[in-house]
Amino acid sequence: MTESKAQQWLQEIYKHPELYEGKVVIILDNAKIVGVAEDFSEADRNRQKLAALSSLEIAPEKLTLYSVPHNVRQIRIRTLRM
DSSP states (O other): OHHHHHHHHHHHHHHOHHHHTTSEEEEETTTEEEEEESSHHHHHHHHHHHHHHOTTOOOGGGEEEEEOOTTTTTOOOOOOOO
């Protein structure tokens, strides 16, 4: 089940690479993209704002930052299975 959630945000990046290439995305509960920023410092500020302003009181630990490579159209990110 966790793999399918992770695949949702990866598939979103692969479907619309022009929106995400070279940027940092904010991922909620390893399931969906909730923000995009130009760099990690901006993404971290946005993550803190999302956690503070959320009516659901999202813990900052549930928001993950991921740097999308510039050449995402040419590579595939594999999820680790154990």
